[in-house]
Amino acid sequence: MTKPRMRTLALLLTGAAALAACAPKAPKILPPDPGNAVSTDTSGGGGVQGPVPGTQADFVAQMMGQDTIYFDTDKYNIDAADQAALAAQAQWLAKYPGKKATIEGHCDERGTREYNLALGERRANAAKNYLVSLGIDASRISTISQGKEHPIALGSDEASWSKNRRAVTITID
Amino acid sequence: MKLPVLTALALVLAAPLAAQQAAPSPAPAPPPAAPAADAGLSGAVSDESDWQDLGIAIPAFATDADVPTQASAGSTAALGYSVAAVITADLKNNGLFKPVGPDALPRPAFAEVQAPAYAGWRSRSAEMLVQGYVRAGADGQVTVGCYLYDVALGQQLAKAGWTVAPGDWRRAAHKCADMVYSRLSGESPFFDSRIAYIAETGPKDRRMKRLAIMDSDGANHRYLTTGQATALTPRYSPDYKSILYLSYFNGQPRIYIYNLETNTQRLLLSSQNPVFAPRWSPDGKWVLYSMAIAGNTDIYKLPSAGGASIKLTDSPGIDIGGSFSPDGSRIVFESDRSGSQQVYVMNADGTDQKRISFFGGRSATPEWSPRGDQIAFTHIAGNLRIGVMSPSGGEMRYLTDSWQDEAPTWAPNGRIIQFFRTARGSGKTGIWQVDLTGRNERKLDTPVDGSDPAWGPLRP
Amino acid sequence: MAQQSLRKEEALGLAVALAAHAGLVAFLLLKPPAPSAPRPERITVTLSDEVGLTSAAPSPTADAAPDSGPDLGEPAPEPSPAPPPPKPEPQVQPRPQPTAVPAPQPKPQPKPLPVVPPKPAVPVKPVVKPAPAKPAPARPVAAPARPAAAAPAAKPAAKPGASRFADAFNKGIPGATGKTPAQNPPAATIGPAVRSALAGAISRQLKPKWVAPQGMEAEKLVTILAWDLNPDGTLAGSPRVVRQDGITDANRAQAQRHAEQAVRAVRLAAPFDLPSEYYPAWKRIAEFRFDRRLSQ
Numbered sequence: 001m002t003k004p005r006m007r008t009l010a011l012l013l014t015g016a017a018a019l020a021a022c023a024p025k026a027p028k029i030l031p032p033d034p035g036n037a038v039s040t041d042t043s044g045g046g047g048v049q050g051p052v053p054g055t056q057a058d059f060v061a062q063m064m065g066q067d068t069i070y071f072d073t074d075k076y077n078i079d080a081a082d083q084a085a086l087a088a089q090a091q092w093l094a095k096y097p098g099k100k101a102t103i104e105g106h107c108d109e110r111g112t113r114e115y116n117l118a119l120g121e122r123r124a125n126a127a128k129n130y131l132v133s134l135g136i137d138a139s140r141i142s143t144i145s146q147g148k149e150h151p152i153a154l155g156s157d158e159a160s161w162s163k164n165r166r167a168v169t170i171t172i173d
Numbered sequence: 174m175k176l177p178v179l180t181a182l183a184l185v186l187a188a189p190l191a192a193q194q195a196a197p198s199p200a201p202a203p204p205p206a207a208p209a210a211d212a213g214l215s216g217a218v219s220d221e222s223d224w225q226d227l228g229i230a231i232p233a234f235a236t237d238a239d240v241p242t243q244a245s246a247g248s249t250a251a252l253g254y255s256v257a258a259v260i261t262a263d264l265k266n267n268g269l270f271k272p273v274g275p276d277a278l279p280r281p282a283f284a285e286v287q288a289p290a291y292a293g294w295r296s297r298s299a300e301m302l303v304q305g306y307v308r309a310g311a312d313g314q315v316t317v318g319c320y321l322y323d324v325a326l327g328q329q330l331a332k333a334g335w336t337v338a339p340g341d342w343r344r345a346a347h348k349c350a351d352m353v354y355s356r357l358s359g360e361s362p363f364f365d366s367r368i369a370y371i372a373e374t375g376p377k378d379r380r381m382k383r384l385a386i387m388d389s390d391g392a393n394h395r396y397l398t399t400g401q402a403t404a405l406t407p408r409y410s411p412d413y414k415s416i417l418y419l420s421y422f423n424g425q426p427r428i429y430i431y432n433l434e435t436n437t438q439r440l441l442l443s444s445q446n447p448v449f450a451p452r453w454s455p456d457g458k459w460v461l462y463s464m465a466i467a468g469n470t471d472i473y474k475l476p477s478a479g480g481a482s483i484k485l486t487d488s489p490g491i492d493i494g495g496s497f498s499p500d501g502s503r504i505v506f507e508s509d510r511s512g513s514q515q516v517y518v519m520n521a522d523g524t525d526q527k528r529i530s531f532f533g534g535r536s537a538t539p540e541w542s543p544r545g546d547q548i549a550f551t552h553i554a555g556n557l558r559i560g561v562m563s564p565s566g567g568e569m570r571y572l573t574d575s576w577q578d579e580a581p582t583w584a585p586n587g588r589i590i591q592f593f594r595t596a597r598g599s600g601k602t603g604i605w606q607v608d609l610t611g612r613n614e615r616k617l618d619t620p621v622d623g624s625d626p627a628w629g630p631l632r633p
Numbered sequence: 634m635a636q637q638s639l640r641k642e643e644a645l646g647l648a649v650a651l652a653a654h655a656g657l658v659a660f661l662l663l664k665p666p667a668p669s670a671p672r673p674e675r676i677t678v679t680l681s682d683e684v685g686l687t688s689a690a691p692s693p694t695a696d697a698a699p700d701s702g703p704d705l706g707e708p709a710p711e712p713s714p715a716p717p718p719p720k721p722e723p724q725v726q727p728r729p730q731p732t733a734v735p736a737p738q739p740k741p742q743p744k745p746l747p748v749v750p751p752k753p754a755v756p757v758k759p760v761v762k763p764a765p766a767k768p769a770p771a772r773p774v775a776a777p778a779r780p781a782a783a784a785p786a787a788k789p790a791a792k793p794g795a796s797r798f799a800d801a802f803n804k805g806i807p808g809a810t811g812k813t814p815a816q817n818p819p820a821a822t823i824g825p826a827v828r829s830a831l832a833g834a835i836s837r838q839l840k841p842k843w844v845a846p847q848g849m850e851a852e853k854l855v856t857i858l859a860w861d862l863n864p865d866g867t868l869a870g871s872p873r874v875v876r877q878d879g880i881t882d883a884n885r886a887q888a889q890r891h892a893e894q895a896v897r898a899v900r901l902a903a904p905f906d907l908p909s910e911y912y913p914a915w916k917r918i919a920e921f922r923f924d925r926r927l928s929q
Contacts, residue, residue: 112537112551112579114406114450115514118470118491121447125468144425145447149403154377156597213919216832218839220925224847269847325901359846359890546882609849
């Protein structure tokens with residue numbers, strides 16, 4: 001109980017440092033893309049009147065985009081930016097130990113459908129495993145692959161694809 | 174040098190020369206020239222023109238008596254017209270023939286069906302003629318007779334007849350088209366078959382994907398699921414009684430068996446893990462599926478009658494899909510154990526796994542031809558294209574060249590491949606087909622967008 | 634001077650005369666060789682392997698011939714003075730002798746009428762072999778005596794199977810049958826040029842009638858046919874498949890169809906329009922290649 005928590009805290013500290021250094025790599029073209037809206041709850045305004053703490057809306061607001069991690073083409077490894085994001089997620093999850101989460105794995109459209117189902121599953125699992133390594137109980141996190149069926153960026157270009165190769169953490173209210 | 178000289182001239186000129194030349198022939202005295210003459214002439218003919226599509230006239234089928242039927246097309250006379258129209262559409266759609274349908278042709282009398290008015294058809298420059306008749310039986314059944322004639326030769330090439338329930342009249346038309354197709358192409362028939370696919374509607378990020386089925390020509394279309402849960406990757410059972418497919422029903426990707434006789438469905442197997450890529454063995458006795466455990470996907474085999482699963486692959490990567498050889502002894506599948514998607518072959522018990530694709534790029538979704546001689550697959554090197562290779566991985570050829578073509582499925586005769594094509598940008602999908610020459614490619618008409626076609630076998 | 638000038642004129646005249654004579658002599662000298670060195674194979678575009686020994690004798694046996702003949706498509710250049718037939722061997726073969734006046738025994742196979750008549754309740758197996766029926770009169774031109782003569786000739790009692798090519802080749806040119814129809818010119822010895830031209834004429838008449846089947850690797854298929862012709866250009870008997878080349882796993886299904894279409898082309902092209910004085914050269918077509926790739 002305490003041990004994991006200590007570890008989490010330590011990681012959070014390093015995570016915060018990393019966070020300052022690294023921006024998430026995928027959304028390089030953040031502003032013009034309307035797709036980002038999906039995981040950004042409108043209620044997460046960031047003012048005094050924030051969402052109810054411990055809810056998915058709160059999670060989205062707190063993560064400020066870090067509820068999603070991004071992957072290179074055909075890859076599922078967790079890089080430094082991903083680690084920072086997952087650390088932030090782990091911090092939130094550690095704060096609300098009663099909350100469960102689902103990680104959705106996604107792929108870009110430039111792959112075959114079935115393989116992408118498996119690849120999305122692998123990406124979701126990579127994210128989950130990292131959270132678990134940060135001390136989050138595996139039983140709290142489920143995974144689901146959406147393959148390439150639900151893109152968030154709708155273009156057919158590298159900028160869109162890099163946003164679609166993702167794992168999104170969604171907490172369950 | 175003298176190439177352009179007229180042949181006629183050549184004949185004249187050559188005559189004396191030839192005579193002189195042959196003179197010294199040491200042939201026995203009596204028949205001096207006979208040997209040369211009797212040697213027989215040889216020569217050759219070629220054809221530098223483009224491939225010619227055979228012209229086929231398909232007038233409305235005759236009837237002995239115009240009787241009302243239960244068929245959707247109406248009376249026997251109306252049915253005779255519709256049958257010819259269906260045959261015309263079938264034959265038009267594969268690029269080998271140039272059929273002219275009942276709209277443009279006079280309808281032969283019943284008596285003419287078996288004694289065509291060749292002269293009249295010749296004057297219409299039809300090379301082949303398909304005639305037939307429709308008769309209503311006392312039992313409510315409909316009999317369709319189908320005759321193929323070589324107009325130029327004035328000879329009958331094939332004939333057949335079928336008695337069907339009125340609701341199945343299109344099948345009789347497909348059977349007739351199949352008879353004509355196989356007689357004139359040398360290939361096995363395939364028109365009388367069905368296709369399961371995924372009907373898609375809606376915007377790119379929220380596509381509704383429903384399980385649907387249709388005849389090979391798009392008729393008798395039917396949605397099987399509502400679209401509330403995303404459906405993907407259907408596969409018809411060899412007996413057409415059920416369909417395996419993936420559904421997100423209950424939120425998780427799992428494989429269901431849809432029973433077409435009872436219109437009910439059940440989970441193939443209950444598991445906490447995601448299961449996808451269902452496949453039948455050619456005899457219908459086995460089902461292949463792929464299951465991810467902690468992100469690692471492997472291929473399993475399950476008796477369709479029920480029983481324990483057998484794990485066929487065990488690599489740390491993604492092993493997925495699978496397609497049996499026609500004799501059921503081997504399975505071609507996809508694996509990224511080498512670092513990228515490639516095509517592998519193994520025995521049906523999982524032994525002797527070896528990679529067969531070495532073309533550069535990635536190779537995915539292999540499907541073994543029902544004829545056994547080819548494996549169709551998706552090749553990914555920038556664009557996604559449909560290709561074929563031999564079962565040993567040789568003789569790779571592209572059949573399509575578009576932005577994104579994937580998921581080939583074979584026609585029952587192993588000569589035509591369907592796949593789905595995704596449009597760049599819009600993400601709209603459509604089912605296409607191409608023959609093995611790659612020359613004849615066309616889009617299938619579906620009520621809405623379509624993907625993941627799965628061609629069933631020829632119906633008995 | 635006058636003399637000289639005269640001489641000059643003389644000399645000039647002499648020179649001219651000499652030159653003219655020399656030219657004449659040269660002309661005369663050079664001319665004779667011409668006939669002895671004809672290279673007329675090049676006249677038509679059609680490839681011909683005439684000239685040589687390549688030929689096929691119809692043998693009533695074998696349906697499909699072993700394919701061990703010489704390669705086709707190489708127009709042997711030198712028309713070496715008629716290669717001596719190794720064995721004139723009379724070669725008595727029950728070959729359908731196309732007499733000019735064949736008894737009109739129309740055996741055009743009565744139309745396979747209603748085997749499926751009114752009630753073909755059961756799927757009838759499609760007829761696979763095209764029953765050889767009478768050649769259609771698709772060709773209204775030049776058909777003297779045709780309609781009557783064509784059909785009857787078909788189906789000689791002992792149906793001549795395809796010629797056994799290898800056999801024939803090994804034996805060389807078979808001896809004459811010695812029975813040319815009376816009406817034919819006493820077998821003018823017919824050289825390669827004529828034969829090549831005849832082949833070209835036949836090729837041109839076949840071409841519009843020939844539609845090769847399509848399919849994967851179907852372009853590799855080659856069918857080699859043999860057939861006999863009556864003096865009026867009509868078919869004597871049925872065309873026979875000598876052999877087929879280029880069959881692969883991919884196009885195997887089209888092979889039979891390829892042969893059928895070649896036979897069909899011959900039937901439709903008949904009666905052939907060919908100079909009757911060379912009938913001895915074209916009464917037997919020993920090997921005709923139907924090859925789409927030839928042109929590529």
